[in-house]
Amino acid sequence: MNEEELMRKAIALSIENVANGGGPFGAVIAKDGHIIATGVNRVTANHDPTAHAEVSAIRAACEKLDTFDLSGCEIYTSCEPCPMCLGAIYWARLDKMYFANNKDDAKQIDFDDSFIYDELALPLSERKLPAEILLRDEALKAFQLWQEKTDKIGY
Numbered sequence: 001m002n003e004e005e006l007m008r009k010a011i012a013l014s015i016e017n018v019a020n021g022g023g024p025f026g027a028v029i030a031k032d033g034h035i036i037a038t039g040v041n042r043v044t045a046n047h048d049p050t051a052h053a054e055v056s057a058i059r060a061a062c063e064k065l066d067t068f069d070l071s072g073c074e075i076y077t078s079c080e081p082c083p084m085c086l087g088a089i090y091w092a093r094l095d096k097m098y099f100a101n102n103k104d105d106a107k108q109i110d111f112d113d114s115f116i117y118d119e120l121a122l123p124l125s126e127r128k129l130p131a132e133i134l135l136r137d138e139a140l141k142a143f144q145l146w147q148e149k150t151d152k153i154g155y
């Protein structure tokens, strides 16, 4: 399948998902033009705020390929990723992302991710989410153990 065919699949998933009780978002992960996995938004259906189409597709692709590294794969998502999904795309090491609708289109229908992008640009003390550093010295123990571990799998 070429790029447009793969995106049309992501868009078709987003359209079907509206009738199936999910948000209007779909994603496809492909390798060498073949679909590895798909995902749709199941936030309200599954009571899972992280069940965005892209995260769902990444989880399914990793399970199918038995890996945590999706190098060599590309993601086609019906809408520009939110900060969580964009972060997941980086963590999964996908080679490239394609999106159709953009975040301004999403904002028009009240899916406004821009406040998170705005928050990220602010210092911790100026964000809407209160945050406090607590017990750093005690938590560093796990980092020391990790650093000393000789058989760890880096990622």
Ligand SMILES: [Zn+2]
Binding pocket: 052, 053, 054, 081, 082, 083, 084, 085, 086
């Ligand atoms: Zn997302």
